[in-house]
Amino acid sequence: MPTSNDAIQDLEDSKKALEDQCAAASGATLLKLLLSIQHIADEVGAQEESLLATAAYVPQTDPFKTVTVDARAFVATLHSIKAAFAALGPFLQAIDRILTYIK
């Protein structure tokens, strides 16, 4: 893996060590040393970008596909139950009319 913990930690450690060493030095010396360090963004950013864009651990297909299809099917079932239940009213009305005629 290009963005190893050790590599980045080394950069951080180097920066800290230089800052400590240059604490008592002139500003120009500190600036020169600071800018001589390859910083995180420059050193690791492109590799990190590549790693995150191609990470094998990111699901490449829809892992929820099956369960989403099942859930959608059940939503349809619920609406069918609703429709069937709503149909009971007119059904009873129809029987009511028939009974009125044959009385």
Place this chain on the structure above:
Amino acid sequence: MSPLRFGPFVLLAVVTVGCQSIPTGPAQNFVAASNSLAQAESDYFDQLQAASDESHVLLAGAIYVQGGPKFSTIAPELTKRDDFSKAKAVRMAVMAQLQNYAQQIAAITAAATGTWIADDAKSVTTNLTALLKDQRAAKVTSQQAGLIQVAVEQLASAIVSSVTARNLQSLAEQARTPISDIATMVTQDNANIESDNFAPGLISDQQTAMIAILNAIYADPRVNSSQRFAAVMAWHGWKPSLVNKGSDISSALANLVTANDALAAGQPFSAGELASQAAAVAEQALATSSGAK
């Protein structure tokens, strides 16, 4: 009106005993956690991009202020950029898939908890009352009609609630694996962005570059005190771009898992057991009615 006539309605009303209720709370929590997770993932990669861009700009700025041997060596620094848009896009695709599923969960609870059951029960019993009156086989009092309505409503609610709860349990069990995939993704992203010090390093870079710029200005004898004051004021109002949404992702993921576990829990639905209970009560009701004659 014979008491026996209401035997079936007594049965209907009692069928609700032992039925499951719809796990509305966990379902709502699941949807909310899905949305929170998607938002946190989006914000996190936006933060990462902003912090990376800021680091490059400030580093380039520090080199520019210091001055180099040739501008041509500085110019490439000014255009450096790492693009995390593809990394964000693939994670947003996964989040969209999660939210597609969460929308179905929301649709299930909405369809199962609407007022349509009560409304339709009222319609059915109104017609049933008219039917019984027309037959002149019985006179149904308003109180009895109300009982019928309640019984029909409760039966329908019991059916819908039990079937819904059972299906939500089944769906939640199925969802464990894809949620686990997302958890793996979050863990690995955290390892590659946070634990390896990349995100904290971006912030450190910004601060270092800013100090380097201030130092260059301070060390330049051509800069007067007024210009130095302006530089200090600019520094005073400056804050590094942070990458701190990682904890929001962890929190939302934990809520998602908790909500899904709650959906998967609950008592298993047994139609056979329900029918046995109903039959026992019906027999008891019939025996009581016969005895009353």
